Amino acid sequence: MTWTLWAPWRMAYIGGTRGDECLFCEKPREGADRRNLILFRGPSTYVVMNLYPYANGHLMIVPYRHCSDLGQLSPEESLEIMQAAQRCTRILQVALRAEGFNIGFNLGKVAGAGIAEHVHLHVVPRWSGDTNFMPVLADTKVMPEYLEVGYDTLFPHFQEQGR
16 A cells, blocks of 8 residues: 655745745744744744644744854853753643653754754654654654644743743
């Protein structure tokens, strides 16, 4: 038996044109946080949902300042990134009942960074048994929820945590 999974939204990323400006610099300036999936804004960083997630609730913590190397981050930016990671894990545990996390930086194209020119931290929630046959046999992820639904689930938690 042969299965076909359709993910036509992915073509916008694969075949889409890339602007000259950095996506992580451009999106927070647009002022369209819901459309751009920005959940929270801090003084030096913001939290955004990954448009092409590894799992539901996959978040990224991004400094506003454009830099490509951890060594370029100020002590304040580094601290805020780690504090945001703590906030994200607490929220994902409550809102999505995450049981664990993969948290990390992909620095450089060879390390898997999709946007290597702007450093960002990934926070990926995990659950017991969340690895199914699809990634193993078909190198395919199945996402059971629309990003907008996930945004609407997480956004109120980020507002509460901000107080």
